Amino acid sequence: xxxxxxxxxxxxxxxxxxxxxxxxxxxxxxxxxxxxxxxxxxxxxxxxxxxxxxxxxxxxxxxxxxxxxxxxxxxxxxxxxxxxxxxx
Numbered sequence: 166x167x168x169x170x171x172x173x174x175x176x177x178x179x180x181x182x183x184x185x186x187x188x189x190x191x192x193x194x195x196x197x198x199x200x201x202x203x204x205x206x207x208x209x210x211x212x213x214x215x216x217x218x219x220x221x222x223x224x225x226x227x228x229x230x231x232x233x234x235x236x237x238x239x240x241x242x243x244x245x246x247x248x249x250x251x252x253x
Contacts, residue, residue, distance in 0.1 A: 173218060175235060176206035182235070184208070184219075190243040192219060195232045208237045 166186035173184045173194060178201055182194035196202060208219040219237035226233050 171210055171218070172212070174209045175221065175237075176200075176202045179209075184237070190239050192237050194235045194237070196235055198226065198231050198233050200233065202233070202235055 167188040169186040171184045171186075171192070173182055174180065175182055175194065175196065180196050180200045180202060182196050184192040184194040186192055192208075194208075202221060202224060204221050204224060206221045207217050208221065209216065210218040217240055220240050221235055221237045223236040224233055225236070
């Protein structure tokens, strides 16, 4: 979903951010510097009833910017999924 945006909550403090799809199941979001987010924090999407949407895999910090870039991916490799269950 390259270019698609999603409202997400990151980490135990539920830092709000808008995530942008990068393709291949990867996402990026900008958060205020010093927000306390660490690698391994969960990312949730309230539209999915607070289920885990992703896991933080990297944080890029630029001292000249007031924002950090958080990179995250789904908790499972989407290319290894063989079956899905669609519940209505």
